Amino acid sequence: MHELTIASHILELAEAEARKAGCRTITGIELEIGKLAGVEHEALHFGFTAVCRDSLAEKASLNIITTPATAKCSGCGVTFPVQSYFDPCPKCASSLNTIIQGEELRLVTVNAE
Numbered sequence: 001m002h003e004l005t006i007a008s009h010i011l012e013l014a015e016a017e018a019r020k021a022g023c024r025t026i027t028g029i030e031l032e033i034g035k036l037a038g039v040e041h042e043a044l045h046f047g048f049t050a051v052c053r054d055s056l057a058e059k060a061s062l063n064i065i066t067t068p069a070t071a072k073c074s075g076c077g078v079t080f081p082v083q084s085y086f087d088p089c090p091k092c093a094s095s096l097n098t099i100i101q102g103e104e105l106r107l108v109t110v111n112a113e
């Protein structure tokens, strides 16, 4: 259960943020997840609901923003948007690319009161 681990990590971060701000309830959490992060949004929502039981975030809503993925061609150096790890370079058709964006998972906003 990869997503459950992620969910509990997110909750930890969000609770730390809320406590730092002197808040008792987390009302909303916003996440940015890269297209290639390999996270099942459905499973993450499910896991989040499970880990938030009896926490500061029990009533929090989870908003997930998907960020696009970008790769840099190792052959000609051009950067281009990708849908998967195996998309070839649009300029030289090389498939030796480095993913430069799209694998991240970031806590963007914690709304607490």
Ligand SMILES: [Zn+2]
Pocket (backbone or CB within 6 Å): 073, 074, 075, 076, 077, 078, 089, 090, 091, 092, 093, 094
């Ligand atoms: Zn290229």
